[in-house]
Amino acid sequence: MGSLTGKSAIVTGAASGVGLAIARKFREEGARIMMADIDDERLEAEAKSLSKDGDMVRSFSCDLREKLSIANLMATTIDNFERVDILVNGSRQVLSHDPLDPQGDVFDSLMQQNVKNGLRLSQMVAKKMIAQAEGSDARNVGSIVNITSISAQRTLPELLAYSVSCAALDQMTRSLAVALAPKGVRVNAIALGGVMTGHLKEALKEREELRKELTAVTPLGRIGDAEEAAEAALFLASDRASFVTGQILAVDGGRGNFDPLDTPSS
Secondary structure, eight states, rough: OOOOOOOOEESSSSSSHHHHHHHHHHHHHEEEEEEEESSSHHHHHHHHHHHHTTTEEEEEOOTSSSSHHHHHHHHHHHHSOOOEEEEEEEOOOOOOOTTTTSSSHHHHHHHHIIIIHHHHHHHHHHHHHHHHHHHHSSOOOEEEEEEGGGGGGGGOOGGGHHHHHHHHHHHHHHHHHHHHGGEEEEEEEEEEESOOHHHHHHEEEEEHHHHHHHHHHOOTOOOEEEEEEHHHHHHHSSSGGGTTOEEEEEETTGGGGGGGGOOOOO
């Protein structure tokens, strides 16, 4: 039996990249998956590819910036699976900009996409996790895993808004972990660095030399696979990490220990 057999999980940002890799990994481990993303066409195709065992995978196309979408995502999950045990906040956005240009809404957009959306969904899911555990003595009521970046600790001026949003997400992770610990809900995060995300794929298409630059500042000497990030998410989501909460686990090939100013970031 898989480590997530009998559990139900919501994975946002599940149409591609790390979010999709996590959905696949969780499904392999026996979980029922609600895949959510704004890219409805790709989401439907990927959900169909994972739905070989009947009713174990569902998809929900939504824009998480809308509060009603969050409520509907939650309601659809309960309608299909009756409960939710795991939430992965994998929907995120990476944008570069001129840090001295006050024009545009990059900062507001990234704070909304990378922090506020996940916070609202986490609050709603945590309440459901706590309610469905009433009357039991289970210590592991639920698990929330946020996807963030080592950019939260790096100084890259062109990624000012993204770095700040990741730092805020890290602090949100710690704060929720402390707040929810008495209720048995664990909250952790994975900080990506040099992992083959959708954003990195696009960046490499525009500038192939970025690959050499990244590997040069990564002690393990390569770019990580999305599946490797999914393995970390599996650990944090499963009961194997039953005494782990409030942690930011770097999946970066050691890059966080060797990242000079102005080197590329994920």
